[in-house]
Amino acid sequence: MTHTIYIDGEAGTTGLEIRERLEARTDLQLMLLGDRRRDVEARREALNSADAVILCLPDDAAKEAVSMIENDKVRVIDASTAYRVDPNWVYGFAEMDAGQREAIASSTRVSNPGCYPTGFIALMRPLVAAGIVPADHPVTVNAVSGYSGGGKQMIAEFEAAKESEGAASTAFRGYGLSLKHKHVPEMTKHTGLQQPVLFSPAVGNYRQGMLVEVPLHLVSLSQGASVESIHAALAAAYEGQRFVEVVDLAASEAMTGIEPEALNGTNTVRLHVFGDRNGGQVRLVAMLDNLGKGASGAAVQNLNIMLGLDEATGLR
Known part of the structure; x- marks a missing residue:
């Protein structure tokens, strides 16, 4: 048919x-x-x-x-x-x-x-559902996308600058400075959070690909929250899923950098848990193609x- x-x-x-x-x-x-x-x-x-x-x-x-x-x-x-x-x-x-x-x-x-919400929800929803991140917890999300996320006008701006003799007008640009980005309602609702997330988006001087990051202090989460329990909750939530990957803790710990363009052309979102056990801090990072899974x-x-x-x- x-x-x-x-x-x-x-x-x-x-x-x-x-x-x-x-x-x-x-x-x-x-x-x-x-x-x-x-x-x-x-x-x-x-x-x-x-x-x-x-x-x-x-x-x-x-x-x-x-x-x-x-x-x-x-x-x-x-x-x-x-x-x-x-x-x-x-x-x-x-x-x-x-x-x-x-x-x-x-x-x-x-x-x-939306592209940013896909990465954020993938990271945060399982942690709220598991009770690791309290529903009333104030959550911050920082993210950077390629300029294709801004549509034709932004694409034209960046690519015209690249074709000129000088460099592009900017290498990195933060925006959404009013703190009222249109993605905030869906990011809040579909994670089960009770208050709007603090969203800090940015655009980089490359065409596509994105990183969505959530920093967390373990002491501010539910009692007993750890790097391992956070990773385990994510791994359990996406077990058997073809298009959501949760990277092994050891593999993430071996990394010294992370690139936003690594999944371009795919429908995959890849989740990392980076943690400092002694310092009690965690960085959750989602990587995806903003024009693919996003x-x-x-x-x-x-x-x-x-x-x-x-x-x-x-x-x-």
């Missing part, structure tokens, strides 16, 4: 990456509007006739597209932030919870996670699950 797929917003960064992952597949047929993609009626027809729709649009445009869908059999994956904390939509992080994959499979409305790869994984296919089809 061939499933028809419509990507609304296929010309954007995420849309192009999704299309690249899908167009070579023989089990799917992409509905491409070409020059008619700005034609409202052509879009409406595609939105209602496809087996599955993937929205790669700004929040308001995504909401508008959803309002145009009258066919209740159409399965929708939204890559914007519009529905990530909406109780009527299933959060599309299959590995997040024991029942999440089944919830995605049975839903017609799935919100694709966006397009996750959308394809969710699509496969929703269509009843092997969830790894078309992914690596």
Whole structure:
């Protein structure tokens, strides 16, 4: 059986990456509007006739597209932030919870996670669930992404600077200085934390790949929390998962550095626990491709699950 797929917003960064992952597949047929993609009626027809729709649009445009869908059999994956904390939509992080994959499979409305939240939730949710990190604990997350995470405008800025005679305008840029980043609600809700996380995002002068880091003081956690118990909770949470790796403690301890681009082109998120037992400190680090498991790869994984296919089809 061939499933028809419509990507609304296929010309954007995420849309192009999704299309690249899908167009070579023989089990799917992409509905491409070409020059008619700005034609409202052509879009409406595609939105209602496809087996599955993937929205790669700004929040308001995504909401508008959803309002145009009258066919209740159409399965929708939204890559914007519009529905990530909406109780009527299933959060599309299959590995997040024991029942999440089944919830995605049975839903017609799935919100694709953000890239930073994917790394943060992967690290923090199992620790809150295990009681190691108290739900009311004030949590800080520091993260850096390649400039592709900023969309076409940021990509153009960095790449134009690289092509000029001088160096790029910046090597590293912190942002989200208002402390009201749009990812904070989903990062807080889907970890089970009771107060908003303190999120410090940054962009580096490279195209894609990211590191998401959570620093913790063991003394501020539940009694008995240790480097080993934190690692064990993560390892147990993701045992048998194909796209979430928990690196062995010894392997992490042998590392002297960590690069954000190591998983580019994959749908994997890799989790590290770095600890100073004598100092009572831990650094939790998630590595992923912000355009892979952090966006397009996750959308394809969710699509496969929703269509009843092997969830790894078309992914690596």
